[in-house]
Amino acid sequence: MTDAIVAEGLRKRYGDKAALDGLDLRVARGTVHGVLGPNGAGKTTLVRILSTLLRPDAGRVEVAGHDAVAEAQAVRFRIGLLGQHAALDEGLSGRQNLDMFGRLYHLGARHARVRADELLERFGLADTGRKAVKLYSGGMRRRLDLAASLITEPEVLFLDEPTTGLDPRGRTEVWAAVRSLVGGGTTVLLTTQYLEEADQLADRVSVVDLGRIVADGTPDQLKAVIGGDRIDVVLRDAGQLGAAVALLPLPASEVSVDTDRRLLSAPVTDRMAALSGVVRALEEAGIEAEDVALRRPTLDEVFLHLTGDDRVKEAV
């Protein structure tokens, strides 16, 4: 089985700045692939190249079995795109938008109309199908945008930060929609700044920084990158965080401190020894703790490690 997305040595420059600097990516058919990275890492440039909106300066791109540069039209028949900003005509109703896009996919007038109604129904927009899109809420707009990218039941769907700016409810709605798609065999490439989102949806995750992939794997594999378990200690008094770091039997260079949450966190190797050691040290020093807990690392920590710390980045 061939991959749904193949990118090799992608380069794209804007003036002096390399948005993509030799990026390689493979996404297996029928999977959800998360692309994680900070702002300016090159995520949007990558999606725009894969979805035929941009030509790379160098490199090869194949999407759904076709070259995205030489056979752009063939690719366009097989993809759906949900960009960062709603790509809708605000002056038209939801139904008019979907009808127009259906015609432009050459479904024919009748079929386009039927498809528009189906999608409005499926995304819970049937009641508001006649209202102008500019009167829609953010979540409704996003759902309509998603519906528009699904008109032809694409083989590959690109979602560029699909839930940025949505409230928790809108986010859950979009996640549910994405999950139901994958059940239908669609390949999804999803960019996001929310690690929770990648954790929730993606089978594999690529971490992008400065136009390259700096790490790649399942969410669990990536979490393993920064070692095993961590210990979290929440103090009653944030002022004692400094004292606690100096005192606790933890490697001081690897302890991270979050003053707002009165939290210090560090990797541990021997779970039980670390737990009892920390509790004892706190008691002896008379520092009051609200909570002491062992846990697996979150993708957030992986992300910060990979994109913020050069030493670790080189190791990966």
Add this chain to the structure above:
Amino acid sequence: MSTYVLTDSWTMTRRELAHWARQPVQVVVQLAFPVMLLLMFGYLVGGGRGVEGDYVDYLVPGMLALTMAFGLEGTMLAVTQDLNKGVIDRFRSMPMANGAVLVGRSVADMLESAVSLLVMTGVALALGWRAHGGAGGFLGALGLLLLFRFAMLWIGIHLAMVAGKPEVVQAVQILVWPVGFLSNAFATPHSMPGWLGTVIEWNPMSHTATAVRDLFGGQGGEPGHVWPAVLWPLALLAVFLPLAVRRFGALNK
């Protein structure tokens, strides 16, 4: 893909027609604005400098030409909005015919301008203005006006593609006024100081207005301006149409 140029262009034209249907008030305002200018200049300001005879005969062709020139703003605004809303990205990610976005825009804007011309000549007729050049002259005059509008349309698309920001549209909306008024729409160039008169005679819009006056058989028409009124817009089109199309194609750069 090229087999779909016509259907896709029609879909894009329908899109604009749907906008009109959803915003009838805006359409009425747009059509009423040049009519209001016509009434203001015809009755409030009254009498153009250096114009002999009936001023309405002189003014109506000038106002028609000015309306075509002002169409540039509308085109530029619409294209700028599309570019900034991201809807063009969706169009470009779909297997639609390449030129359809721009063809649809052109057809819709030309339709609107044609309607605008009919409304304005209708109002002018009610004011007592008459075309004396016969049906051929009347149609020829409308043809020249629409040709001029077509050139303005592609300048508008090009400017939107180059500038692409609402602030720039605003600047152009203001600049269109002096450029429109530096023509013989309201007054004859003979009444102006020498250099200004020369600028005004060179303004392509002046040629269109003079040729239209001639074809209407009314005040201020001079023979010999039909060719410049054809050639100027064609020259502008020869420059701006390919530039705009190239800009559109270069969105993937």
